[in-house]
Amino acid sequence: MEWLIGAFYYKSEADWQFGFLNNGQFQRYDTSANDTFDSESTAFFGNLTYSVTDQFRVIGGLRVNDDQTTLMGGGEGGSSDETLWKAGLEYDFGDDEMVYATASTGYRIGGVNGSALVAAGAPASYGPEKVTAYEAGVKSTLLDGTLTLNAALFHNKYEDMHAQSFVTACIDPNDPLTCIASEFTENGGEIDATGLEIEFNWLPGDAWFFNGSASFLDSEFGEYNVGRVNGLGNLGGRQDVTMTTGEIVAAGGVPSLSLAGWTPALNPEFTASLQAGYVFDLGGGNFLTPMLQTAYSGEYWTFDFNVPGAEQDAYTKTDLRLTWRNEERGFEVEGFVENLEEEAVITRSVIFTPSQADVPTASIQANYADPQIWGIRLGVDF
Known part of the structure; x- marks a missing residue:
């Protein structure tokens, strides 16, 4: 025990x-x-x-x-x-x-x-x-x-x-x-999520290395209601925003919007990743390692409200790295390029509805992942 x-x-x-x-x-x-x-x-x-x-x-x-x-x-x-x-x-x-x-x-x-x-x-x-x-x-x-x-x-x-x-x-x-x-x-309210995850790590020899993963996910909201949000438009037919507050009171209730059956934000049905590299032994404690890693994501909603404009299409993101390391001195230099495809990926969005001169200007306020980045990193072991 x-x-x-x-x-x-x-x-x-x-x-x-x-x-x-x-x-x-x-x-x-x-x-x-x-x-x-x-x-x-x-x-x-x-x-x-x-x-x-x-x-x-x-x-x-x-x-x-x-x-x-x-x-x-x-x-x-x-x-x-x-x-x-x-x-x-x-x-x-x-x-x-x-x-x-x-x-x-x-x-x-x-x-x-x-x-x-x-x-x-x-x-x-x-x-x-x-x-x-x-x-x-x-x-x-x-x-x-x-x-x-x-x-x-x-x-x-x-x-x-x-x-x-x-x-x-x-x-x-x-x-x-x-x-x-x-x-x-x-x-x-509630969310039910069911899925399958698979991962592997393979070292076929002294120099090659591979690892990867895949995930399948099915998720949706259960019972979940929110109050009316003025100015958002007709959200997939789920609310009638033409009613004013006075009309709602006159109708004897406060209409609500149900998210039941919608998919929570940032929950793609399928994702996968793969990393591969090779370690060259240059002698004298020096090693050179080129590495490629790529990731795929299926489409997903970027907002809990599944409305047009709050969608991220499927995409692939690939990174390249080349690292030289001296084991005796504990020193390394890495050159890298991330997001080779230059994908503009939304990581989160919020419906935002200011009014200008009495004209509604409904929009999606979004956060994006990093664009293509390249550079050099230095590292030292203490």
Whole structure:
């Protein structure tokens, strides 16, 4: 029997400032923020592995967490106490193959929204995101120990997910053309994600090396509703934004937008990567290593709202590296080119809808990955 017990403690403090220059170019909140965020986490954990036979093992674990987040030094904040567990089975078919199955729980700590968003109607805090995960797989070493091949099937169910939502600030609450929407975090609904992951690492000789991976993923939102967001347009037929606030009240309710069935952001159905290189021994402790690595991603949504404009097409990104290293001196020089294809890849986007002269200017505010980069790196071991 093998066991491990331990403790964890973490504390951080961060300052954040936010504001708009009131130059009359677009509608803004009539507030600014100067916030202090405090975060403190304490955890105690234990793991146990019990060998039923030489080949069959039972594993288990328990972790107790206490997390505190505070905005503006003792003001609004949130707290969570979570007990997490893990249970599983492992079986060795020999010295080189093992199968396993596990079930476990996890969570992501909650947090707080900035004071400018809270002043406009966003909740001051949000709770933890929780997940129950199931996994079964195989780990193997083949070809006289030169090839490592692993595969895993998994299903994850997320609850109270950390979701994008919006608060709307309006000059005239009855006129959507005078409104803007800004993003904040809240606890949303559910996500179900099922997939397959495969990875390998192959060393066919003293000089060649290869590694790669592939992932297949199917994920979608379960029950998850957000409030109306004025000015966003008709989101795939899911909301009628022609109604004003007064019309909504007159209708006796607050219409909402359902994300059920949509795909969460940044979840392509298929991804794959491959790396290959060769180590030339130049003698005298000098080695020269050319290396190529390429990655493919299927198309994905860059925003939880699956609307036109928030899409990233499938792409391939390739990098080249050439490294010279002197082992005796611990010195190396690397030349590199990244993103040979010069792909413009969106890593995240947010619907942004300012109004200018009473004309809605709906747009997608996007973050991009690095463009093509080339350069030289120097490294020294101390």
